[in-house]
Structure formats: C-alpha cells, structure tokens
Amino acid sequence: MPQETFFNLPDNKRNLIISAAMHEFSKNNYKTASINKICKKANIPKGSFYQYFTDKLDLYVYIMSFAIEKKVKFFSDVISKFNTLTMFKQLRLLFVKGIEFAKKYPLYAELGEQFSKEHDELAKSAVIKAGDKQAQSLFMQMICNAKMKGEIDGNVDSFALCLLLKTLNSTVNEYMLEKSGNACCVYSEEELLSFVDSLLKIVFYGILNKT
Amino acid sequence: MPQETFFNLPDNKRNLIISAAMHEFSKNNYKTASINKICKKANIPKGSFYQYFTDKLDLYVYIMSFAIEKKVKFFSDVISKFNTLTMFKQLRLLFVKGIEFAKKYPLYAELGEQFSKEHDELAKSAVIKAGDKQAQSLFMQMICNAKMKGEIDGNVDSFALCLLLKTLNSTVNEYMLEKSGNACCVYSEEELLSFVDSLLKIVFYGILNKT
DNA sequence: TGACAATATGACCACGTAGTCATATAATAA
C-alpha cells in the first residue's frame, strides 16, 4: 500500500502519477515496466516516487487492484440479475458487458488483460489474483446452475467448458483492445456483437450439420 | 543468419550454444532473454558470440525458425492424410499430434508458445511468422472443406470458428507444458486425451440440452 | 521570529543489458 504522503498529495498530482503508472503497466508486463519512465511521464523525481511507494511491487499491486476493483464493480449489477436468465443470455450479457467495459475503460481493460498474462510469480501472487479466480469460479457456477436446471447437456465436461469460456472471454477482450495480431480485424460494435453471437452459437448448438 | 564461423564450429560446441539459446528463449520473451546468460550457459565468451551472430535478433530468428521448422515437419505427414478424414477426426488428430509433439520435444513446443505470445513487433516480424499464419490458414482450409462436404453447418461463422480452434489449440498446448495457472491440472496422457475429446464434443455437438 | 517536522529532490550506487574492439592465439600457406 502507498504511504500516507501519497494520499495527501493534491488530487491532480496524485492522479497524474496513477495515470502514468496505468499507461506503463498496460503496455508492459511487471518486469519490463519502468519506474523511470513512470516518473518522467508523471513529472516527478525518482526520490519523490520512493517517498510515495515502498517499491515497484507496491505500485504494481496498487494499480492492478485498482483496475480489478473497477471491473468487478462494473460487472456486479449484471451478475446480480443472473438468476432470472438462461445460461445463453447470461453468457451473452457477460460478453457484451465485457465489450462495453473495454470500450468505456480501455485502459483498465488493458491492465486486466496484461495482468491475466503476467508471468512473474511474485507480482502475480502479490495481487492475490482474487479477480481472476473470481472469473473462473463465476463460469463454473454458471455451468453448474445451467446443468441443474437442465439447460445444458449434463454430459458436457464442466471443466473443459469452463476453460473454453475463459479463453473465449480473453479472446474477445483482446479483440476489443485491437491487440490481436490477426489479419482480419473486427472494428464496428455491430460486427463485434455478431461475432460474440457466432461464438456462443457454436458453443451452444455445435457446428455439426444436423440435416 | 549466423556467420560461417558458427557453422564451422565443432558440432558439440555449436549444439551447446543452440541448446543454451533455446532454453533462454523458451523461458523468456525477446526483450527479457539475456545474451549474457546464454553465453555463460554455453561456456563461450561474449566476443565469440558476436563472431557467430550479428546481434540478438539474428540469434532469435535462427532459433525460432529452427523450432517452427521442426514443428511443421512433425505435422506434415498427418496433414497429408487429411483429405480422407472427417473434420472431427482431422481436428482430433491435430490436437493429439500437438500433444505428442509437446511430449517429444517440450523445448520446441515451449519455444513455439513463447513465440506466439511475443509482443515485440520487431522480433515478431523478423521471424516472418510463417508458422503462425500457416496454422491459421490450415484451420480455415479445414473449415471450408468440411462445409463443402456438408459435414458442418454452413451457417457457422467460419472466422469465429477458426479463432475458437486457434485459441483451443493454444490452450491445450499450454496445458501440456504445465504452464497453466489453473488450480486443477491434468497430468496423465489419458486424462489429456479425454480432455481434448471433451472440447471437441462441445464444439461439434454444442452444450445445449436436446432432451 | 524560531524550531521542528514533513516533504521534495536529484546525484549516486550496484547491477544488468547489448554490443565493440584491440589484442592474443591458432591454423594455414609459402
């Protein structure tokens, strides 16, 4: 956690530091992100930085928790409506909300994606990975629910489906953030939504020709 | 491309350098991989290294092309048999072959995964990404074929399916390399194969309850 | 005003990086 000194800072100065750190951590992973660059971007001397934060990890945890909290709050209201919906509609809502989030807060979304790919064990564990675990258990909960209701085939491997949904979610996110290295890129929101529908249709109905 | 000097080296010395570089690039991305560490691991002085390779990128391209070529060759024989198989069997064969490859050449598989995640544009473009593009177009070819044969539903979004298969492939690979951050890990080959089947069943038959 | 505490600052440290280059050694040819 940052020192009191940091929170006593005038709002604009504090926000400038946060903004600079968010930009740096959204474009780089923990190791390659540079404190020097953050200081320069925020127009503060190195010494000041270390008056506000104990070290690099301190800042990283602060920024990432920030982004994760933002995302969790953003999704909380749609999740509360889940018990009235079918799993298809739940998933669709989740994906659509994800796209909305990435559009509204692209920086936070990028931070989340960056964190989900973080390799540094120290940094990863320090952020408690509460957010990530939450997402996985959310999918698992949805699957169990849908199975109990008889919505989806009970023979479907829950774990495989959970992983599939998780990777799909990440894929859609990357797509939204235009980070995808694929040649053919989806740009308009309409196209993106129909892309989500295509994915969900595959998962729900399968690709086999039934005729 | 490495200098002639490198190829004139005695086999064991040259292979030691290649091995050291493969290990370093399999555990680190382009930026964080260290020439110093490679030299130490291969027991060669820094000066010698720069007699063999013009720079870091030169080595990176050489090693990655090496790994990609190995993978392409490994898959070539199964792909040649594709025209006699259904798409389900094609995909299953592809995934199984992928698992086999990762088991037989874990280092090469790790290099491939590392490369597919490489963020550095310079390094990425230098390797021509021929391997990656090839994989994507292979999936697309399979999809078109299966559609023409009437094997899979013509209404399925080919592009979405292609992306889905690509991410699934990557997921299975990561799984195999035990790099997955998931709590529940699959270890035995039997479990892994049944996991692949579970995924393919979802994709082909969907998860919707038909009763 | 004077005294004390909170904060601001940038030169500095130890380390790691990619890459260079003059010199030393070995191999080859005359």
Next chain:
DNA sequence: TTATTATATGACTACGTGGTCATATTGTCA
C-alpha cells in the same frame, strides 16, 4: 620458418534498471 589469415577473448562502453540518501525546501505550530 615466416607471413598471412581466421578465430578466440574479455575488458570496455554507453545505457537502462530499481533503489538510496544526504541535502534542500516547505509547512506548521509556539
């Protein structure tokens, strides 16, 4: 043996990194 060429070597440069610390500045209270 001598001259020439190919290779081996590690100290070196310039730069970037996270982090420190003595000093300078500011704010606050008596």
